[in-house]
Amino acid sequence: MSQDHPGRDAEDPVVADLFARMPDRAARDELARRYLPLAEHLARRFGGRGQQHDDLVQVASLGLVNAIDRFDPSREVRFTTFATATIVGELKRYFRDRGWGVRVPRSVQEATMQVNRVMGSLWQELGRAPTVADIVARTDLTEESVLEALEASRAYTSASLDEPVGEAGTVAGDLIGGHDERFDVSEEWLAMAPKLRTLSERERRILYLRFFQDMTQTEIAEEIGISQMHVSRLLTQSLERLRDPA
Amino acid sequence: MISSIEPIVVTGPAKAETVALLRTIAASVAARRDMDVVAIEEFRIAVDEAATLLLLGGHASRLEMSILPTNEAGVEVRVRTDLDGSAFHIDRATSWPWRVIRQLTRGAELTVDDGGAQVAFLVGEGPEA
Numbered sequence: 001m002s003q004d005h006p007g008r009d010a011e012d013p014v015v016a017d018l019f020a021r022m023p024d025r026a027a028r029d030e031l032a033r034r035y036l037p038l039a040e041h042l043a044r045r046f047g048g049r050g051q052q053h054d055d056l057v058q059v060a061s062l063g064l065v066n067a068i069d070r071f072d073p074s075r076e077v078r079f080t081t082f083a084t085a086t087i088v089g090e091l092k093r094y095f096r097d098r099g100w101g102v103r104v105p106r107s108v109q110e111a112t113m114q115v116n117r118v119m120g121s122l123w124q125e126l127g128r129a130p131t132v133a134d135i136v137a138r139t140d141l142t143e144e145s146v147l148e149a150l151e152a153s154r155a156y157t158s159a160s161l162d163e164p165v166g167e168a169g170t171v172a173g174d175l176i177g178g179h180d181e182r183f184d185v186s187e188e189w190l191a192m193a194p195k196l197r198t199l200s201e202r203e204r205r206i207l208y209l210r211f212f213q214d215m216t217q218t219e220i221a222e223e224i225g226i227s228q229m230h231v232s233r234l235l236t237q238s239l240e241r242l243r244d245p246a
Numbered sequence: 247m248i249s250s251i252e253p254i255v256v257t258g259p260a261k262a263e264t265v266a267l268l269r270t271i272a273a274s275v276a277a278r279r280d281m282d283v284v285a286i287e288e289f290r291i292a293v294d295e296a297a298t299l300l301l302l303g304g305h306a307s308r309l310e311m312s313i314l315p316t317n318e319a320g321v322e323v324r325v326r327t328d329l330d331g332s333a334f335h336i337d338r339a340t341s342w343p344w345r346v347i348r349q350l351t352r353g354a355e356l357t358v359d360d361g362g363a364q365v366a367f368l369v370g371e372g373p374e375a
Binding site: 119128129130131132133135143144146147150151191192193210211214217228232235236239242243 | 269270273274277278280281282283284285286287291294295298340341342345346349
């Protein structure tokens with residue numbers, strides 16, 4: 001790795017030395033060990049979509065090993081950037097192969113897609129969050145089917161996969177222990193929920209605004225510049241991740 | 247709180263499967279109170295966090311939820327475990343689930359006695375608990 005590479009990896013002589021020793025098996029193993037937390041972090045980001053956490057970590061680890069094997073230190077790209085792209089690609093492929101979680105019946109999948117579609121337009125038309133009755137009136141679904149679809153949307157695997165994993169231009173490594181401003185992961189936060197560090201800056205920000213600043217989802221959506229529906233989904237996913245004992 | 251109808255009471259083993267059941271029932275009741283999808287989701291989260299808080303507090307065998315629509319467009323909820331109160335340990339000041347519950351609901355109370363530990367709160371429209 002040349003001395004004038006930008007980024008932290010280029011400045012870490014140990015990592016540079018390990019890549020210089022590639023394809024030495026011990027160097028490869030050490031690199032995999034060092035960057036395993038990145039793979040685990042990315043696997044967690046794809047959680048809550050109907051696949052087992054252990055399976056996702058396995059897929060992400062495979063992506064990491066591929067990234068280590070294919071990384072070219074002479075190119076001016078940080079390894080974390082390259083590895084993140086490779087691992088996320090591997091995880092997306094995994095989801096594409098599997099689609100929905102196996103426990104979601106076809107009829108519920110179809111209902112969920114229908115509900116999500118209708119909900120988006122109702123939100124705009126009504127200028128507020130729709131009720132279940134609003135959705136029932138716009139579809140051929142029963143109230144029970146709509147509720148089932150809303151619950152099942154947590155297991156939906158494809159709609160949200162193309163969303164950025166963090167703020168634009170950041171990689172997962174930047175999100176772990178990075179410096180934030182108002183929504184910094186302070187000692188007070190960490191004492192309450194140690195897993196906050198595993199969330200992206202945007203997810204932490206949403207939690208901070210909702211639970212420390214008492215803002216509504218509508219206000220947060222305006223502040224961040226995303227839809228209320230998106231805020232709602234990110235809030236739910238973040239809280240689920242904090243509760244997850246894995 | 248005033249209500250002329252009987253509460254819905256659901257009870258099961260103090261396990262994750264029961265939490266999922268409580269969440270589903272909460273959502274169903276909320277939908278019938280004409281809450282919007284955001285309120286329903288936040289209600290679901292509050293039930294989830296209440297059950298999580300109680301299960302984190304100590305080893306219990308049963309988990310119970312009592313849910314009572316109020317005369318207003320609200321719902322009164324009590325989530326309870328049968329854990330001996332003396333064995334229950336949660337620091338409200340540093341508990342993340344407790345903070346979430348307090349923010350998403352009204353009149354949240356955590357009580358502990360010999361018969362168990364309980365989280366009670368109100369969601370939707372209506373007077374304070």
